[in-house]
Amino acid sequence: MKVKVKLFGAPREALGRREIEQTLPEGSTAGALLDLLVEAHPALRPYSSLIKLAVNRKYVPAQTRLHEGDEVALIPPVGGG
Amino acid sequence: MGEPSKKLFEITSEEVSADQVIARLADSGMGAVIAFIGVVRGVTAGRKVRYLQYEAYPEMAEEALEQIADEIRVRWKTIEKVAIVHRVGRLEIGETSVVIALSAGHREEVFDAARYAIDRLKEIAPIWKKEVWTDGAEWKSG
Numbered sequence: 360m361k362v363k364v365k366l367f368g369a370p371r372e373a374l375g376r377r378e379i380e381q382t383l384p385e386g387s388t389a390g391a392l393l394d395l396l397v398e399a400h401p402a403l404r405p406y407s408s409l410i411k412l413a414v415n416r417k418y419v420p421a422q423t424r425l426h427e428g429d430e431v432a433l434i435p436p437v438g439g440g
Numbered sequence: 441m442g443e444p445s446k447k448l449f450e451i452t453s454e455e456v457s458a459d460q461v462i463a464r465l466a467d468s469g470m471g472a473v474i475a476f477i478g479v480v481r482g483v484t485a486g487r488k489v490r491y492l493q494y495e496a497y498p499e500m501a502e503e504a505l506e507q508i509a510d511e512i513r514v515r516w517k518t519i520e521k522v523a524i525v526h527r528v529g530r531l532e533i534g535e536t537s538v539v540i541a542l543s544a545g546h547r548e549e550v551f552d553a554a555r556y557a558i559d560r561l562k563e564i565a566p567i568w569k570k571e572v573w574t575d576g577a578e579w580k581s582g
Binding site (some may be wrong): 387418440 | 450495496526558563565566568569580581
């Protein structure tokens with residue numbers, strides 16, 4: 360299946376990309392996707408332990424299963440205001 | 441420039457002012473309005489800031505702002521309306537980054553509710569800020 364990954368802030372800058380189309384095995388979890396991305400893009404590694412995950416605009420735990428076409432966001436520590 | 445926005449929860453690259461956000465609350469039952477205004481500070485931890493670069497996940501951030509308003513109305517029953525507008529892009533020292541406006545029939549609960557709104561925004565809204573100094577830059581959280 361394919362999902363759309365959105366990047367923001369420091370990890371976006373480190374990777375030089377705002378979006379990644381990622382193919383991964385059916386039934387994969389959001390956490391597995393993050394592991395796979397870190398493997399494929401070592402520039403993400405320094406941020407991986409701080410990243411929260413959102414699927415279709417909601418924060419989710421890492422064990423959440425993904426579905427075809429999901430929009431997954433890697434959320435580094437936020438700092439609005 | 442088109443019509444002024446009437447959205448109650450908005451991420452925008454346009455300038456933000458308290459008047460303009462308060463206007464979005466307009467309601468004849470209003471007896472008290474409070475506005476929190478976040479402003480870009482020129483010095484942090486002794487370093488001179490040149491400017492701030494804000495970025496957001498706008499669709500999710502607007503939903504998070506609406507969620508904060510829902511939480512407020514559960515905790516403080518007298519709060520009528522809430523509007524939260526956050527600016528993104530490059531902001532210069534002294535410019536307004538965020539306006540939170542709340543209205544109620546009476547003043548009692550607006551202060552605590554405004555405090556809660558800005559604390560929660562900093563905690564959950566997917567918005568990021570990069571401080572750019574004369575000699576470097578850093579993404580800041582919290």
